[in-house]
Amino acid sequence: MSTNNILEVENVSIAFGGLKAVNGASLTVERGTITSVIGPNGAGKTTLFNLVSGSLTADSGSIKLDGTSIEKLKPHQIAHLGLIRTFQGAKIIKRLSVLENIVLAGQNNPGEKLWRIMTPKVRRDYEEAAKEKAYGLLKEVGLESLSDSFAGILSGGQRKLLDLSRCLMADPKIMLLDEPFAGVNPALVERLLTVLNTIRAKHSLSFLLVEHDLETVMNISDKVVVMAQGQVIASGLPGSIYDNDVVVDAYLGSRKRNS
Amino acid sequence: MEAFLQPGFWVFVLVMAGIYCIFALGLQVQYGLGGMMNFGHVGMMALSAYSVAILVITYGWNLYLAAFAGVVVAAFGGALLGLTTIRLRGDYFAIVSIAFSEIVRYVIQNSDNFTGGTRGSLAIPSKTGAFTSYTKTFEPVLTKVQDLLSPILGDVVNRDFAMLLIVWIVAGLLLLFVSRTQMTSWARVLRATREDDHVPSALGKNVFMFRLQALIFGSVIAGIAGVFWSLQFSILAPEDFQTIVTFYAWMILIMGGATRVKGVPVGALFFGFLYAGTRFFEFPPFTWFSSSERAYLRVIIIGLVLIILMIKRPQGVFGKREEMVLEQ
Numbered sequence: 001m002s003t004n005n006i007l008e009v010e011n012v013s014i015a016f017g018g019l020k021a022v023n024g025a026s027l028t029v030e031r032g033t034i035t036s037v038i039g040p041n042g043a044g045k046t047t048l049f050n051l052v053s054g055s056l057t058a059d060s061g062s063i064k065l066d067g068t069s070i071e072k073l074k075p076h077q078i079a080h081l082g083l084i085r086t087f088q089g090a091k092i093i094k095r096l097s098v099l100e101n102i103v104l105a106g107q108n109n110p111g112e113k114l115w116r117i118m119t120p121k122v123r124r125d126y127e128e129a130a131k132e133k134a135y136g137l138l139k140e141v142g143l144e145s146l147s148d149s150f151a152g153i154l155s156g157g158q159r160k161l162l163d164l165s166r167c168l169m170a171d172p173k174i175m176l177l178d179e180p181f182a183g184v185n186p187a188l189v190e191r192l193l194t195v196l197n198t199i200r201a202k203h204s205l206s207f208l209l210v211e212h213d214l215e216t217v218m219n220i221s222d223k224v225v226v227m228a229q230g231q232v233i234a235s236g237l238p239g240s241i242y243d244n245d246v247v248v249d250a251y252l253g254s255r256k257r258n259s
Numbered sequence: 260m261e262a263f264l265q266p267g268f269w270v271f272v273l274v275m276a277g278i279y280c281i282f283a284l285g286l287q288v289q290y291g292l293g294g295m296m297n298f299g300h301v302g303m304m305a306l307s308a309y310s311v312a313i314l315v316i317t318y319g320w321n322l323y324l325a326a327f328a329g330v331v332v333a334a335f336g337g338a339l340l341g342l343t344t345i346r347l348r349g350d351y352f353a354i355v356s357i358a359f360s361e362i363v364r365y366v367i368q369n370s371d372n373f374t375g376g377t378r379g380s381l382a383i384p385s386k387t388g389a390f391t392s393y394t395k396t397f398e399p400v401l402t403k404v405q406d407l408l409s410p411i412l413g414d415v416v417n418r419d420f421a422m423l424l425i426v427w428i429v430a431g432l433l434l435l436f437v438s439r440t441q442m443t444s445w446a447r448v449l450r451a452t453r454e455d456d457h458v459p460s461a462l463g464k465n466v467f468m469f470r471l472q473a474l475i476f477g478s479v480i481a482g483i484a485g486v487f488w489s490l491q492f493s494i495l496a497p498e499d500f501q502t503i504v505t506f507y508a509w510m511i512l513i514m515g516g517a518t519r520v521k522g523v524p525v526g527a528l529f530f531g532f533l534y535a536g537t538r539f540f541e542f543p544p545f546t547w548f549s550s551s552e553r554a555y556l557r558v559i560i561i562g563l564v565l566i567i568l569m570i571k572r573p574q575g576v577f578g579k580r581e582e583m584v585l586e587q
Contacts, residue, residue: 053461079463091458093451103444104451105462111444112464114472117436123443170462 005064006031006174006206007083012051012061012071013230021047023230024061029174029208029223034200036209036217036238039227045210046088048227049178052208053085054078066173080107082173088182090159092166094152098143101151101162102134103127105169130169137165141195157188164195174206181216193220214241268535270419276531277426278487280524282504283511284430284437285480291517292446293473294453296353298505299340302360303478305500307333307485309367312380312495315393317373319386322396329489330482336363337478341471357502368497379496380489394493401425426487430524433480438520440476449473507534510565516575525576533561 007029014022022044029035037045050056052063054075063071070078084105093101109130110116111123138144141161146154154162160180167175180196181189197220199205211217214224218238225235226247234244241247282304289295307329314325344355367374375382380393404421412420440446451459452466460466489495511530515522534557545553568575 055457055461074465075457075460076463076465079461084463085461087457087461091455093454093458095454096447096450100447104447104459104464106444107463109444112448112469114440114443114445114476116445117440117443127444166462 004030006066007052007208008062008064009048009052010062010064012048012058012063014047014051014056014059020230022051022058025227025230025232026061027225027232027235029206031206032200032204033222034196034207034209034217034220035223035225036211036221037225037227038211038214038217041212042229043227044230045227046178047230049085049176049208049210053083053176079170082171083176084167084170084172084174085176086163086167086178086180088178090156090163092151092154092159092162094150096151097148098151098154098162099131099134099138099147102137102166102169103130105166106130106134107170134165134169137168140198141165157184157191160184160188160192161195164192164199168199168203172205174208176208176210178210179212180209181211181213189216196220214238266415267417267419270415270417270423272531272535273528274419274423274426274491275535276527277423277430278484278491279507279511279530280430280527281426281433281487282481282484283508283515283527284433284520284523285477285484286505286508286512287477287517287520287523288437288440288473288480289477291512291519292441292453293449293470293477295345295470295474296349297356297474297477298353298502298509299356299358299360299363300477300481300508301500301502301504302340302356302363303333303336303481304485304488304504305360305363305367305497306336307482308489308495308500309374309380311486311489312393313374313383316380316383316385322393325393326486329486330479333482333485334475334479337475337481338471340478341474345467345470345474357505360500360502360505364497364500367500374497377497380494392493394490397490422487422491426491429483429487433483434520434524437480441520445469445472510561512575513565514568514575516578518574519577522575522577529576530561533564 005028009025009027011024011026012022013020013024025044025048027035027037037048039045047056051058054070054073054077058071061071062069065078065081065083068081070081070083093104096104110119110126116123135144135147138147141164143158143161143165146158151159151162180192184192196207200207209217209221217224221238223235224238224241226233226241234241234247236244282300285303286297286300289297310329310332311322311325314320314328315322320328340356340359344352347355368377370376371382372384401418401421404424405416405418408420409416448459448464448469451464452469456466488499507530511523511526513526514529515524515526545556548556
């Protein structure tokens with residue numbers, strides 16, 4: 001049964017001083033599905049993300065990516081294994097061109113080894129193929145006309161799209177998206193959702209999302225995990241979350257009752 | 260004023276500009292490409308220059324072997340600095356790197372029996388006990404170059420002129436090589452790390468290794484500059500390698516445009532002429548000051564030029580403005 005899970009987080013905890021930011025949280029992401037983690041500010045969602053992606057090391061617990069333990073690995077090693085994440089607010093490299101932002105994400109690029117200066121052909125072949133692929137990905141999100149501009153001139157929405165294409169360039173098994181819909185206008189949310197669905201269908205990917213708001217991820221999520229105060233308080237199908245008393249009390253409470 | 264008109268003087272200025280060009284090129288790799296605020300760059304030049312002198316004088320090594328070893332020592336210096344401090348961010352790295360170069364200088368200054376201490380390389384204990392110059396085997400090379408060139412170019416050709424040729428040929432080759440490396444994906448990752456650690460590492464890049472490589476690469480180039488420094492002066496002293504020398508390289512980078520390799524030689528020439536040329540302000544208002552006071556004026560003028568440049572053209576002569584000021 002575990003073979004069907006691309007990501008298994010089991011009982012992980014981390015404390016900053018006295019504060020238990022994540023306290024024994026567990027979740028799984030099934031292959032080819034979208035799992036969303038929701039919860040109020042300070043619930044430990046982003047900390048959990050940082051633990052999974054290796055930016056932080058858990059005090060205890062285990063994290064398995066496609067059957068491999070990753071809880072002790074560094075971020076770049078985890079990325080090599082096929083887990084690619086985004087950051088809140090779409091961190092792009094402002095002083096690289098839009099296209100280069102994407103090419104940067106290519107894996108096993110021989111040109112990234114300094115000694116490869118001696119083998120220009122190997123470098124050039126990879127680079128040409130990578131640029132072509134990157135351009136294709138840009139086209140998918142409609143940014144191809146901006147490919148040579150510095151990424152710093154992009155608008156907030158365009159940055160989110162660039163961020164998504166950049167993740168795809170790395171050919172990930174699973175993508176972790178940290179608040180992909182935060183600060184985005186409703187029209188663009190629609191667009192992002194469409195893009196996400198297309199990506200998911202086309203690249204047969206798994207996703208783990210962190211979001212504030214249940215409504216936004218309701219329609220695309222296969223599973224929703226609710227966090228509060230560092231703990232997973234509920235998980236299940238999006239619909240079932242509304243009916244869960246613990247969740248209603250801890251998080252959805254007032255809104256649910258008012259409606 | 261007479262020296263101002265002497266070609267020999269300008270040849271010397273050009274030699275120094277060439278050495279500074281190589282030196283600043285190393286910093287370009289570290290800062291312009293990798294965004295590392297290395298304020299201890301001169302330490303690597305000192306390590307290499309002194310290694311050459313010590314290996315030849317004390318241990319009787321062949322000069323060329325010693326030169327190679329000098330560059331290797333500088334590379335190890337870069338690795339040592341990197342392995343211990345590279346995880347520090349921006350300003351903190353800058354502070355520690357300054358300390359590194361000062362440690363190098365103080366160790367040199369206080370190891371009398373090894374480096375000659377404050378008396379400089381003349382006091383390095385020699386194997387035979389007799390005074391030896393470590394550049395002895397290099398002088399015939401310079402003489403040969405002079406002999407080849409003087410029939411064609413006439414009186415201009417002297418020791419410095421031969422040196423000028425050698426230094427700038429090496430500088431040219433290095434500039435070419437470094438600009439090649441900056442068109443690779445290796446350089447792209449470094450450009451990304453210049454802005455942010457998290458994104459490149461989330462994309463599978465080992466940021467630490469890339470920074471370390473850039474730091475060592477730059478240190479090797481500083482080591483080459485150190486070899487030429489030692490060959491040009493034949494005598495070394497600890498005070499040649501004060502922190503201000505690092506900042507000359509920074510001036511060159513800022514003037515030329517830190518993100519572009521081709522800015523380095525332009526900045527170096529600009530710096531060379533500014534630095535040497537301002538010695539000869541033999542007209543009012545400069546003549547109101549005594550010559551020793553004018554030496555300070557020179558530094559003030561360089562500072563003013565830098566300030567004006569930072570306001571009017573923060574990207575330097577060749578940099579792309581967007582690449583410098585793009586912040587939102």
